[in-house]
Amino acid sequence: MPAVIVENDTSQWQDETGAVYHFPKRYQAWLAEGTEVIYYKGRIQDKTFASARLSADPHYFGMARIGKVYADQRSDKGDLFALIENFTPFESAIPSKINGAYLETIPATRVNNYWRDGVRSISQLDYDAILSHAKLLSSQADQGTPNIEGDPLTFESANEGNKSSYFGTRYERRKDLRVKAIAIHGLDCKACGFDFEQAYGEHARGFIHVHHIVPISDFGGEKAVNPETDLVTLCANCHAVVHRKREMTLSVDELKGMLRGRWVIEP
Ligand SMILES: [Zn+2]
Ligand SMILES: [Zn+2]
Known part of the structure; x- marks a missing residue:
């Protein structure tokens, strides 16, 4: 099952969009290697981040795949982190709600706390519905061997x-x-x-x-x-x-x- 991963403008972890994603152990089953994910940001909390976001409103901003998952050695709560592969940013924000309807299906039992979760497992239908609104910026995943030395x-x-x-x-x-x-x-x-x-x-x-x-x-x-x-x-x-x-x-x-x-x- 695909998943939505939430990125906060500020967090305890120094995640880098499209490279590394930290998450609590309870989401482990949803973020196995190979899982297709969509990046999401909730409503802006701190306006100083406005220029680093595609929108101040809740929105989706990119797609990727979960790579290898590791235990976070620095965590005493059993937190994990995943390498992110094939990150492809969207050209513009996809709002969480289009024509008054959420793109994610919210189970009746979760109406009050659905948006609280940092990772949300979604159906293939919801995943496809979100991506149907996406204009992709070209992924630069396959541009040969980058030289990380001497730069x-x-x-x-x-x-x-x-x-x-x-x-x-x-x-x-x-x-x-x-x-x-x-x-x-x-x-x-x-x-x-x-x-x-x-x-x-x-x-x-x-x-x-x-x-x-x-x-x-x-x-x-x-x-x-x-x-x-x-x-x-x-x-x-x-x-x-x-x-x-x-x-x-x-x-x-x-x-x-x-x-x-x-x-x-x-x-
Ligand atoms: Zn060296
Ligand atoms: Zn040394």
Whole structure:
């Protein structure tokens, strides 16, 4: 069954539209890998977000598919997150109600609290009805291998960047992979354990380098990047050492071996 996933303008999770979606455990059965989903926003609460939305009213704004689902290591409530695949934004908002009728079928027993849920399982009929109103912006899912190394964007915080950029044609697939890599691997260095926020405080929050394990030059065109196996988070020092010698990119294990007994003294 397809599902509607609600995106709030502000949330406890740093989700990135079209890349990562966090959700409470109770929705797990509805968001299995492969589920077709439609993105939804409720009525605007805070007007400062107006420019990052297609409409102030409740509306649908894009479609996607649920990718791999992970347990959120940072949650003590068993929350999960899903990688989002094939995100395709709509050109304009689809209102939740057209000609006085909701596009979603609300069960009689749920009239009072239907819109409260962050994830709503919907019928194929409702899914098709919503999409029949959609004008799609082209998905940029298949544009070859994005280079996430050596680009200034790589060194930006995951929370930075233009929120509304995904409505334009310049949707950054690169940033999308970076967000997925950080959701999976965390914000600490996978070689030495360094955590920028812990060391420098709030100012460095969200900062980490994302290293592509297979050099782009060896990658050969079309293969999709798997953020779990092809990417890893490294601190700036470790990342520099990995690339110190042009013809010899170190593996994370090699790097760990060098650190052990020198800088990182294990108990
Ligand atoms: Zn490190
Ligand atoms: Zn690298």
